[in-house]
Amino acid sequence: MPGPLVTNFALLLGLSFFFGLAFEDFYGRGGEPRPGGIRTFPLLALTGGALYQLDPAGLLPLIAGLVVLGAWLIVYYHDRLRTVGADGTPHVELMVPVCNLLAYLLGPISLREPAWLAVGITVAAVLLLTARERLHALARRLELREIIIAGEFLILTGLVLPLLPDQPVTSLTQITPYKAWLALLAVCTISYASYLLRRYVAPESDLWIAVLGGLYSSTATTVVLARRAAAERAALPRAQAGIILATALMF
Numbered sequence: 001m002p003g004p005l006v007t008n009f010a011l012l013l014g015l016s017f018f019f020g021l022a023f024e025d026f027y028g029r030g031g032e033p034r035p036g037g038i039r040t041f042p043l044l045a046l047t048g049g050a051l052y053q054l055d056p057a058g059l060l061p062l063i064a065g066l067v068v069l070g071a072w073l074i075v076y077y078h079d080r081l082r083t084v085g086a087d088g089t090p091h092v093e094l095m096v097p098v099c100n101l102l103a104y105l106l107g108p109i110s111l112r113e114p115a116w117l118a119v120g121i122t123v124a125a126v127l128l129l130t131a132r133e134r135l136h137a138l139a140r141r142l143e144l145r146e147i148i149i150a151g152e153f154l155i156l157t158g159l160v161l162p163l164l165p166d167q168p169v170t171s172l173t174q175i176t177p178y179k180a181w182l183a184l185l186a187v188c189t190i191s192y193a194s195y196l197l198r199r200y201v202a203p204e205s206d207l208w209i210a211v212l213g214g215l216y217s218s219t220a221t222t223v224v225l226a227r228r229a230a231a232e233r234a235a236l237p238r239a240q241a242g243i244i245l246a247t248a249l250m251f
Contacts, residue, residue, distance in 0.1 A: 005111070008110050008111045008115075009049070009110075009111070011110050011115055011118060011119075012045050012046070012049055012106065012107055012110035012111065012118075013042055013045070013046075015045070015106060015110060015118055015119065015122040016041045016042040016044070016045035016046075016103055016106055016107075017038065017041070017042050018122060018126070019041050019099075019102075019103055019106065019122050019125060019126060020036065020037050020038040020039065020040060020041030020042060020103070021038050022126040022129060022130055023036050023037055023038075023041065023099055023129065024036075024037035024038045026129055026130055026132075027096075034096050035073075035076060035096060035100060036096060036099055036100050036103065040100070040103070041099075041100075041103035041106075044069070044100060044103040044104040044106075044107070045103055045104065045106045045107040045110070046107060047065060047104065047107065048062065048065065048066075048103075048104040048105055048106065048107030048108050049107030049108060049110065049111050050107070051064070051065045051107075051108075052107060052108035052111060052112065053111065056112070062108055065104070066101075066104065066105075069100065069101065069104055070101070073097040073100060073101070076096075076097065077094075077097055095129065095132075099125065099129065102121070102125055106118065106121070106122065109121065149192070153188065153189075153192055156185060156188065157185055160181065161178070161181055161182065161185065164176075164177040164178045164181050165177055165178060166178040166179070183220075186220050187220045187223065187224065190220055190221055190224050210225070210241075210242035210243070210245040210246040210249075218246040218247045218249065218250040221242070221243070221246040222243050222246060222247070225239040225242045225243050225246075226239065226243070
């Protein structure tokens with residue numbers, strides 16, 4: 001199978017080069033050397049891919065290489081703990097060793113798994129790496145209440161919904177508990193998304209809420225906006241415009 005292997009090999013090189021370029025550009029701005037970069041990551045990915053090809057079933061060479069790389073990163077991390085910053089705290093982070101381990105594992109992932117998985121992992125890693133300031137700013141901006149609300153919403157969607165049966169429980173209606181809860185979640189999602197948009201994106205606009213809600217259910221969006229207009233009379237004109245927009249999106 002030389003054709004797929006060559007394609008996967010090219011994918012391995014391209015993704016590891018892209019990952020190393022982002023890593024070196026991000027940490028090169030600080031002027032402090034870090035292990036990894038535009039040359040190291042492709043070499044790590046090639047090493048991981050070659051060791052995987054030696055024993056694709058048992059993976060013993062790949063695991064041995066992972067142990068060696070992990071031991072070297074432990075030595076690096078331990079040495080970095082001795083370096084303190086201006087505030088007296090150790091100037092160390094887990095992002096550097098994690099990126100090196102991910103670059104190593106990118107080799108077998110590119111050769112064994114579908115291409116979309118390797119691309120998705122690399123892009124997600126680059127975005128998480130380069131968006132450090134924005135993510136930290138978001139974490140500082142969020143309140144504890146916001147995290148609790150997000151956790152409750154995840155429980156409703158990821159825990160309760162899969163447990164509900166998707167068969168009618170009575171002969172009086174064909175609506176199942178799963179579909180009823182799904183409709184409830186649709187309203188909750190629109191309400192929660194509108195809250196996040198008004199708080200962090202467009203505090204004075206209901207049009208984004210109408211667009212998002214109208215794509216799924218104009219009726220649910222109308223209910224949410226109507227309740228808001230009833231509770232806050234000043235929001236009536238914006239709610240009316242949003243309801244019209246959501247209804248237009250239905251068509």
